[in-house]
Amino acid sequence: MSILENIKMAFASLRAHKMRSILTMLGIIIGVGSVIAVVAIGQGGEAVLKSQFAGESNTIGLFYMPSDAEIESNSSALFEDAFTQEDIQAIEAIPEVEKVVATSTETSTVRYQQETTDGMIMGINQAYLDVQGLEIAEGRNLMAADFLSGARVAVVSDKFQEELFEEEDEKLLGKVVYIGGQPVEIVGVMESEGGIFSLGSNTAYLPMKTWQSVFARTSITEVAIKAVGTDELQEAGEKAATLLNQMHDEEDAYQILNMEEIAEGIGQITRIMTIIISSIAGVSLLVGGIGVMNIMLVSVTERTREIGVRMSLGATRGQILFQFLIEAITLTLMGGIIGMLLGSGTALAVSHFAGWPPLVSLPVIIGGILFSMFIGIIFGLLPANKASRLDPIESLRYE
DSSP: OOOOHHHHHHHHHHHHHHHHHHHHHHHHHHHHHHHHHHHHHHHHHHHHHHHHHHHTOOOEEEEEEHHHHHHHHHHGGSSSSSSHHHHHHHHHHHEEEEEEEEEEEEEEEEEEEEEEEEEEEEEEEEHHHTTTOOOOOEEEOOOOHHHHOOOOOEEEEEEHHHHHHHSSOOOTOEOOOOEETTTEEEEEEEEEOSSSOOOOOOOEEEEEHHEEEEEEEEOOEEEEEEEESGGGHHHHHHHHHHHHHHHHTTTTTTTEEEHHHHHHHHHHHHHHHHHHHHHHHHHHHHHHHHHHHHHHHHHHHHHHHHHHHHHHOOHHHHHHHHHHHHHHHHHHHHHHHHHHHHHHHHHHHHHHHTTTTOOOOOOHHHHHHHHHHHHHHHHHHHHHHHHSHHHHHHHEEEE
């Protein structure tokens, strides 16, 4: 009997017992679907986390960490200004450096008329817009003239809209709000943050000179470097750290912080968690395999007389074994395909609502289907072997 005929007989047997076949496949469907969905969601989450930390610009950060001896001698060393404008200009002169992103952050009360709310106020330089960018939904972005003159303007997140205005139709754009007691005009409103990781925070972006004027401070809290090329990134960071240590007469207080390395570390954690959760989901595949073996044993018992007739007509034990093995593989393969569709659909739905790109990888899909076939072979061997070893005479007598 050919493979095609065996497959036809397998489908005929499944159609003859539709409900039993569906319930048997259910374990395989849930197992394969769960593994594919968990892996795809895990990979999507990993990609989002890594992009949040590393970013498309692939920058390298600088941070200031005084030594223990310096902290003991000066307890406020950790709270002193880490970077100055002179530091920024010195770093910009390094040949491997293309741009230096400088930011200063302070939490402050934002007031419009009688309404107040707290927000994170960020002072940025023009390089921030070139490297990180701000997505504007209404109004305009900060311009070069704003940075040069220290204009009292700001671009804010749309979260301020519901915090400061009771009327939904009242617009934030063009209003003058008070930040730290200083008037600032809203010239741009950012696009709404999307995705499962968006915090929806109140954030206002001011030109650096404006921020320093509002808070009467000259400090720059964070510095990131964009190199002329990715190959020069590490060298640019090391040169900048060395230069700052020399300028401030420090030993190793200024160090580099490669966000890509941090993102890779986070990626390893998410991959481990994905593997653990996938392994737990894979237990249902084992349960489904046991269900396949159980139903195939029942099928062998029910078809004992049929097996005896086939053997009396010349069917070999190998043909009988192959027939029942094909039925088990067909059962698990169909379950695997349905599970693949279900898992992929679930992963795509989650990625859509979470706001990250779908990452249903082809190797995972192929692996899931092949594994379901492997389950059919492993758990179908015992029933198939039992069927092939039946005595033809005893089988014909079976009622």
